[in-house]
Amino acid sequence: MEHQITRHDTATVVALRGDVDLESSPRARKILLDALDTAPALLVDMSGVSYIDSSGIASLVESFQTGRANGKRFVLVAVSEPALRVLQLARLDRVFDIHGSVDDALAAD
Amino acid sequence: MGSSAATDIDGSGGGMEFTDPLELLAVVSRDFASSLDLDVAMARGLTRIVHNLGAEAGSLFLVEPDGRRLACRACVGPVDIAGLYLEPGQGIVGQCVEHNAGEIVRNVEGDPRFHRAVDQETGFKTLSVICAPMTVQDAPIGAVQVLNKRVGGLFGFQDLNTLKVLAHSMGLAIRNARLAAQVVEQERMRRELELASEIQRSLxxxxxxxxxxxxxxxxxxxxxxxxxxxxxxxxxxxxxxxxxxxxxxxxxxxxxxxxxxxxxxxxxxxxxxxxxxxxxxxxxxxxxxxxxxxxxxxxxxxxxxxxxxxxxxxxxxxxxxxxxxxxxxxxxxxxxxxxxxxxxxxxxxxxxxxxxxxxxxxxxxxxxxxxxxxxxxxxxxxxxxxxxxxxxxxxxxxxxxxxxxxxxxxxxxxxxxxxxxxxxxxxxxxxxxGDRLAVLPQRQDGTPPGEPLLSLRLPALPARLKLIRAAIGEAARSCGCSPKVVHDVVMAVDEACQNVIRHAYPDGAAGDVGVAAFGDGSKLIFDVRDYSPVPVDIAKIQPRDLDDLRPGGLGTHLIREVMDEVAFLQPARGAGNLLRMTKMLG
Missing domain, CATH: 3.60.40.10 (PPM-type phosphatase domain)
Incomplete structure (x- = not known):
């Protein structure tokens, strides 16, 4: 799994790429929580996620809960087909705030 | 009656002297009532009797538990015969008990009932004897015998009558003491039983x-x-x-x-x-x-x-x-x-x-x-x-x-x-x-459920999951599965392997995960197993209520969402837990 962080005025975008699985999800968790710590809002760009498992979903859930507890926006952006499939199976597609693109998400604030 | 000044011969009489048989009776009865030890009370009573009748010696015999023989349980005088046994009817004492009647023998020499062996053995010279039975409710307890009057020649009938009254009283006292001991013993046994019962309940x-x-x-x-x-x-x-x-x-x-x-x-x-x-x-x-x-x-x-x-x-x-x-x-x-x-x-x-x-x-x-x-x-x-x-x-x-x-x-x-x-x-x-996981771990019968597509055994480590996913994806694609089905079965096998990695072995212990895939045209079957001797803890991998956002249990939910059948089995060979997942095709 690779990642890239882009800071905007109103939000930080973390782009995850590759497989978010049991091996990499502890890293993903730390990246997301660290970014959330300093950013006014967090957007997770998931367009490059080729695979995500339950542990990766768990990292997203934890970040979502932390953001909500601190009054920070947590948004999933451009979710790839495999990742969306898992979110749907987990019935989380209705829990997360999901947007088609980073621009949409920033504009929707 | 001995009327001479009697001396305290046992040291326990406190210098008291008795001349009145009624007074003696009262003292002997009191001794029995206040003594906790029957042998002590008998010896003391006998001493007082011998002393008061002005005799040289005396002995007290009790019927043995066998109901036949007599044993000397107390004696006073120059010769100690405690422990001497008499056969039923033997000697004057034996006759006295057998007939339940007092005996007076004023001429021992001429009496055939006299048991001479004791005199011969001890050197004591018996001259005259009185003997009275101890009987309570027709049950023989024993007899008290008194020998040789010191003063005034031979024993008279008044001496015998006095002895009879005292012997009867002692018999009663002995019987009562025995009953009391029995009650104590019964109480002890009852307590022991209670204790046993308590111990048993604690088991x-x-x-x-x-x-x-x-x-x-x-x-x-x-x-x-x-x-x-x-x-x-x-x-x-x-x-x-x-x-x-x-x-x-x-x-x-x-x-x-x-x-x-x-x-x-x-x-x-x-x-x-x-x-x-x-x-x-x-x-x-x-x-x-x-x-x-x-x-x-x-x-x-x-x-x-x-x-x-x-x-x-x-x-x-x-x-x-x-x-x-x-x-x-x-x-x-x-x-x-x-x-x-x-x-x-x-x-x-x-x-x-x-x-x-x-x-x-x-x-x-x-x-x-x-x-x-x-x-x-x-x-x-x-x-x-x-x-x-x-x-x-x-x-x-x-x-x-x-x-x-x-x-x-x-x-x-x-x-x-x-x-x-x-x-x-x-x-x-x-x-x-619930109905979600009707788990009856049956032993896998060993025959492959379809055409073997792949079989892997790898260390149960997160870093090996990529390889497993690639292999399962390839096997599913080779059976003509759509990209979505390929994704789903890969994810299910991946999640099943994660359960093995996370739960099958104690922290820090190394172990393997086994993955096998089979196809039979209409379905794909995936077996994921561990090699742990500990049965799988299904509670840990129970699917959770999805309103509960905690991550655990999500993997199992995902498996059950995409697979048509999920069953825990015992592997055909060796220790371990096997999860069999079936995906229907078409």
């Missing part, structure tokens, strides 16, 4: 928290019981239970019960196979003689995570299994009781049966229940038991057990036999399991 398991699936009840017919039951949980949540009935009643049956139940606890901790444990118990009990006693016994392991019971029955009354729908089956023993002989079953392995309770309740009980008497005197028998327990779906299990008990234990009515019942109630655990 029964403490009732678990409310809603525990395994509960039991024991009512001994006497203070101690030959019945027992016990249960305890393993770390993995499974519960070992047993119920046994030692043949016969009383203390020796209770002791054998204590041995068997202790062995169950001690050996059961490590021997987690009911049939094998019964074999070991049989060997242990047979090793020491059990006096013709034997034990009928049921041992089982209940798994609340699956509702499955694995049970072995050694000659015990058939347990009853009541299903959720009210139907009932009995489970008769297929092996003899334990404690009779070794080798009664091949390889000391008692046959086991395995069945799912599926929300039903298993009842194990002793014949004290089926043979117990109802208020009208008729036997409760198996029909009555079935009638009561048949309400298992409507009435809480503990209430049913208590109904059986109350039916058979009425106020004041004595139980004929110990009463013991044990219930394994799967209704609570099944409600917790």
């Amino acid at each position: 029964l398991p403490k009732p678990g928290p409310a809603g525990s699936p395994v509960i039991g009840l024991n009512v001994p017919a006497r203070e101690v019981s030959g019945d027992f039951f016990d249960y305890f949980p393993f770390d993995d949540g499974r519960i070992y239970f047993c119920l046994g009935d030692v043949s016969g009643k009383g203390m020796d049956a209770a002791l054998l019960m204590a041995k068997a139940s202790s062995l169950f606890r001690a050996l059961g901790k490590t021997l987690r196979e009911p049939g094998r444990l019964l074999g070991r118990l049989n060997a242990e009990i047979c090793e020491t003689a059990s006096g013709g006693r034997f034990i009928t016994m049921v041992i089982g392991i209940y798994d609340p995570r699956s509702g499955v019971v694995r049970m072995a029955n050694a000659g015990h009354e058939p347990p009853l299994l009541f299903h959720r729908d009210g139907s009932m089956v009995d489970l008769p023993a297929t092996a003899p009781p334990i404690g009779i002989a070794r080798g009664v079953v091949p390889g000391d392995l008692f046959p086991e049966q395995e069945f799912g309770l599926d929300g039903g309740t298993l009842y194990v009980f002793t014949d004290g229940v089926t043979e117990g008497r109802m208020p009208d005197g008729s036997m409760l028998d198996i029909k009555g038991v079935t009638r009561i327990l048949g309400r298992t779906a409507q009435v809480p299990t503990l209430a049913l057990l208590e109904t059986v008990r109350d039916m058979l234990c009425r106020d004041g009515a004595e139980l004929r036999d110990d009463l013991t019942l044990l219930a394994v109630d799967d209704s609570g655990p099944r409600a917790a399991r």
